[in-house]
Structures are given as C-alpha cells and as structure tokens.
Amino acid sequence: MTGGERRPAIIIAATPTSNGDLHVGHLAGPYLAGDIYARYLRANGRPVTYTTCTDDSQSYVVTTAHRRQVTPAELVSRSTAAIQRTLEATGISMAPLPPIDEKYRRTVLGFLGALRALGRFRLRTVRLPYAQHAGTFLYDGLVSGVCPHCLANSSGGGCENCGHPNNYDELLEPVSSLDPADPVTHRDATILVLPLEEYRERLTAYFAEHAERWRPHARQLVRELLARPLPDVPVTVPGSWGIAAPFPETPGQVLYPWVEAMPASMYSTWQAAGAPAEATDRLWRRENDAELVYFHGFDNVYHWGLMDLVFLMAHGDRYVTPAANVCNEFYDLDGEKFSTSRNHLVWAADLVAEVPRDLVRFYLALTGPECQRTNFDRAALTGVIERRLVRPWNALSDALSLALSGVDIRSPLPVTVAGQARAELLRQRFRACYELADYSPARAAETVLSNLGRMRAAAEALDRGEHGGTIGDLLLEIRTLLAGAAPILADAAAEAADDGVDLRFDRTQPGAVPAFLLPLLPSGARPAADRSAELATVAGGAA
Numbered sequence: 001m002t003g004g005e006r007r008p009a010i011i012i013a014a015t016p017t018s019n020g021d022l023h024v025g026h027l028a029g030p031y032l033a034g035d036i037y038a039r040y041l042r043a044n045g046r047p048v049t050y051t052t053c054t055d056d057s058q059s060y061v062v063t064t065a066h067r068r069q070v071t072p073a074e075l076v077s078r079s080t081a082a083i084q085r086t087l088e089a090t091g092i093s094m095a096p097l098p099p100i101d102e103k104y105r106r107t108v109l110g111f112l113g114a115l116r117a118l119g120r121f122r123l124r125t126v127r128l129p130y131a132q133h134a135g136t137f138l139y140d141g142l143v144s145g146v147c148p149h150c151l152a153n154s155s156g157g158g159c160e161n162c163g164h165p166n167n168y169d170e171l172l173e174p175v176s177s178l179d180p181a182d183p184v185t186h187r188d189a190t191i192l193v194l195p196l197e198e199y200r201e202r203l204t205a206y207f208a209e210h211a212e213r214w215r216p217h218a219r220q221l222v223r224e225l226l227a228r229p230l231p232d233v234p235v236t237v238p239g240s241w242g243i244a245a246p247f248p249e250t251p252g253q254v255l256y257p258w259v260e261a262m263p264a265s266m267y268s269t270w271q272a273a274g275a276p277a278e279a280t281d282r283l284w285r286r287e288n289d290a291e292l293v294y295f296h297g298f299d300n301v302y303h304w305g306l307m308d309l310v311f312l313m314a315h316g317d318r319y320v321t322p323a324a325n326v327c328n329e330f331y332d333l334d335g336e337k338f339s340t341s342r343n344h345l346v347w348a349a350d351l352v353a354e355v356p357r358d359l360v361r362f363y364l365a366l367t368g369p370e371c372q373r374t375n376f377d378r379a380a381l382t383g384v385i386e387r388r389l390v391r392p393w394n395a396l397s398d399a400l401s402l403a404l405s406g407v408d409i410r411s412p413l414p415v416t417v418a419g420q421a422r423a424e425l426l427r428q429r430f431r432a433c434y435e436l437a438d439y440s441p442a443r444a445a446e447t448v449l450s451n452l453g454r455m456r457a458a459a460e461a462l463d464r465g466e467h468g469g470t471i472g473d474l475l476l477e478i479r480t481l482l483a484g485a486a487p488i489l490a491d492a493a494a495e496a497a498d499d500g501v502d503l504r505f506d507r508t509q510p511g512a513v514p515a516f517l518l519p520l521l522p523s524g525a526r527p528a529a530d531r532s533a534e535l536a537t538v539a540g541g542a543a
C-alpha cells in the first residue's frame, strides 16, 4: 500500500435547491452514487468527508414559493428539514446539512471578495430580460423561453436538454415565470462578471488531463462548450432574493446564485469537520492535498464542470481542483423525466417508508441513469429485487449456515492459496466498478447478483461433501461478496459489521477467516430476522 491511498477525500453532491423534498430521481442521481463512493473509500481506510449544502439563493425558491403561496423563507425552512429527513431515511452517509447563517454568508463573501481584490472581475453592461409591469429584471428560473442552442423549452441560465448555458438576452421568446402575462422586454444593467475565456488555456489543459474520467455525454458537452467562445459568468445580478452584493460598483444587486457553489461546498466541508477553529476554506487548500470529487447531473455539467472550476482557478494555486466529476443522466418515471413542478414523481421518503431501504438502494444502483436515461419502475423494484436479489441472497445465507453446521468455528478457518486467488479475482472486479476511472454502481450491483447462485451451489456441494474447496475458501469468497455489496446494502453491511465481520476492502487475502453468517435481506413483506441466536447455536453445536 502506498501513502497516497490514505489521501483525504472530499466528496460533494450537487447542492440541492431548497424548494422541495428530494424525489427518487434526485436520490438515484448524485446522492446515492456519492454515498456508495464514500462508503467504498471508507472501507479502504480513506478519511472521507461527504457533504452538500442547500442552495437557498436560487431563483427557483422564489418561483416555487410563489406557486405554493408561501414566503421563500418558509419554503426554504420546510424544504431543508424535509431534505435532511430524506437523506437520513435513505441511508445517505452525509454530515447534516449545514445552517445557512452569517458564517456561511461571510465564507461566500470572503471567497468572492478575494477574487475582486485580485482584479478577476470585470464590470460589464449587459442586456437582461425585464418584466415591464413588475419592473424587475429576469434571470434563471424567473424567466422561461426557448434554448438558443437546441430550441427546447428552457429556463434562463442553462438548458436541461442540451446542457448549454444561456446568459443575459440569449434565451429566445422570454416569458416571466411569475406572471406569464407580464410583457417582457430587454434593458441594460451594469453587473460584475468573471470572463471564462481568460481561463481557456488552463481549462484546456485541465480537461486534456481529466476528460478520460468523464462519462461520454458529459464529455461531449464539455467539448462543445470549449469549441465556442466561453461566456462571461454573472457575479452579481439586479435581483432581490439571495445574498446582497457588498460591492460599490453594483449598488442594490445580489450575488448571482451559482457563484455560491464553491464557497458553499467549502463551508459545508468545514461544518462536516465539526466547525474547527480555522479558516472555512482550509480543507480545500492545495497543501491539504484532498482528492475532490463531485457528483451531479448532466444539467449541471456547465456549472459544476466549467464555471465552478474557473472560480477555483481564478484564486491561482490556492485550491485543489476536482479529480473527477461523476455525472448522471436523468432518471425517468413512466418514460418521462421526474418533475416536481408537474407532480410527476415518487418522493424518496415515501418509497423507503414502503420498501426496506437496502432494497431501494440496490434497485436504484442497479438501474440508475449512469450513461443514459433509464426508467424507474415500482413494480420492477419489487419483482426484480425479490427474484434476483432477496431470494438468491437469502438462499445463499441458508446454504452457508448449513455448510457451517458441525464445523468447529472456534478459531478462523484456513483458506487455501487457490481460495485466496478466487477471492482476489472477485475483489478486483468490485474495485473496477468502484474506482473513479470507470465508476459504476450498476456494474457493482450486477456483480453481486451474478455471483449469488454460484456461491450457493458451492455451499450446498460443500454441505454434501462434494466440493473440492474448503469451508474457509467459501467463507472468504462470500465475505468478499458482502464487502463488495456493502457500499450499496448499507443496513446489511452494518449488521455484519456489528457481528464483527471484517468488511475492509484494502486487505491482502488472509490465510484464515473467522466464521460468520451472511445477514438475511428483508423481503418487501417481512423484516429480516435476527440471526445472532442462530450463530450462537452453530457455535454451541461445534463446542
């Protein structure tokens, strides 16, 4: 093992907008994928911070609050509580959502104030959509229209369909989201911007080094973005919701919501570390040498991939840059994108209230939209998971239990060299699924499923005295399978760990392995039985 393998990791899931709870599409996207990666790294002995932060300043808070007839502040407070409950209920091993308070505001202003002092911002006069009756400028969720790049319906700021940004007056046929009857014209406004084009050379070098780790669709978008003139990112906007911009050159303006993402992530990292008495950005500084990994959707490739990267680069060499952006596609429900505004969704919290969360996590991992859009199917969740996971897993558990009966398990059971080699093959298969180069929880889940029947047959053969291997070999293989499944099946893994099963992933294959029972998975209908009494019986029988 090299020292590099103990590098601290900072894993950031896209900051959820606090305008509603998380639905299954959100969960199947960044939050579960990031959680599985975080659990994998912890099993390898890596110090891991997995965190996110609510994105309270987004204009979508204003539009949703308007639709629901509540104040934006009420919506933020309710949504934050709901998101927190859902993250816990689904077993996302994250630090609690940090409070958006004065310390948060100071962190954001410190990050941007430093860039302003370094002379990175430019004052530009731009043309913005303007709602005539309301007398307000429109940006992001406050305006909808037609994407100038792909002609799909789009909000301001960026297009969910093609992923390209649209800024200022670029959105075609603009309509006010709050009042579609309010005539929209364009007016000049003088704002601060960060010109991405000034960072082209560094961006090109960065992507030359990192493109291989991007999934194909996101990589295509990055290539398209770099093939065009890069936009000036607004730093301030003439709006009313968000953090007031304290800069004398832009009186009365607020910070453009998207420029909060990097300092927000630093702040939540600092909070996750227990709010130590040090600068909130310390863990992100280059000398801390953290491995930084983002998990986000395709619709955030421009923001988390390009724009936020430039905000880090604009600080010179002060901060680490991401080792990888793991991007998911959209998850569909009945063949159409999950949508809160159209109420076309399944709430994540409702689903885990009905189905044991390990089974939900496994199904979402197995079918998650890694490289293209995939479909969530409630009936398949129950049917496929029962047939392909729960029954064969529990049958393997029973077969192992039978194979162990009558075996003296007071000391660890010897493993042959051939048994070590087989366990190592399996471990390397899982590694290939969980390492960033080709990260795929779907392939890890499939690897679990494809081994259950084979191992059960081996256990039954051993029980009949037919198998060529040893019980120690079988135990090591099953333990490797359990360790490979552990980042997904969080509750089963916790139960095994409580029983003392060593699920660390960074060990060389041992010459002997202590006996254990494979925890049963709950079926949709019945909770998993407590098996500690059974192992005691097995142990008693052997003694």
Ligand SMILES: [Zn+2]
Pocket (backbone or CB within 6 Å): 147, 148, 149, 150, 151, 152, 154, 159, 160, 161, 162, 163, 164
């Ligand atoms: Zn588009």
Ligand SMILES: [Zn+2]
Pocket (backbone or CB within 6 Å): none
């Ligand atoms: Zn093969």
